[in-house]
Amino acid sequence: MGGLVTRVIVVNAPSKTFNLGLALLNSHLVIPNPKLRQRYDAQIGRFSQTEISVLGQVAGQTAYESGAAWFRPDFGNRP
Numbered sequence: 220m221g222g223l224v225t226r227v228i229v230v231n232a233p234s235k236t237f238n239l240g241l242a243l244l245n246s247h248l249v250i251p252n253p254k255l256r257q258r259y260d261a262q263i264g265r266f267s268q269t270e271i272s273v274l275g276q277v278a279g280q281t282a283y284e285s286g287a288a289w290f291r292p293d294f295g296n297r298p
Contacts, residue, residue, distance in 0.1 A: 223251050228259070233279035237286050243275030 230245035250256040278287060 225255070228255065231279065233282040234275075237282045237289065239278065242272075243278055244270065244272035245275030245279045272276065 228252075229249040230246060231249075232243070234243045234245070248259070249260055
C-alpha cells in the first residue's frame with residue numbers, strides 16, 4: 220500500500236451528496252489504511268456519542284439506492 224492511499228480518509232454523508240437540508244446524523248468514513256483506521260478507532264472511542272438517527276439511515280439508504288435520477292455529478296444537484 221503506497222501513495223495517497225496510505226494517507227487518505229474519505230468522509231461522506233448523503234445529506235451533502237444529495238443536498239438534503241436535514242440533520243440526518245448519518246455519515247460514513249472509508250479508511251483504506253489499516254494502521255490509520257486503528258488510530259482513528261482509538262481516538263473516536265474516546266467520544267461517547269451513541270445517538271443514531273433511524274430517519275437518517277433510511278433517508279441515506281433511499282437516496283443512494285433511488286436517487287440516481289436526481290443526483291447530477293456536475294454539482295448542479297437540481298435541474
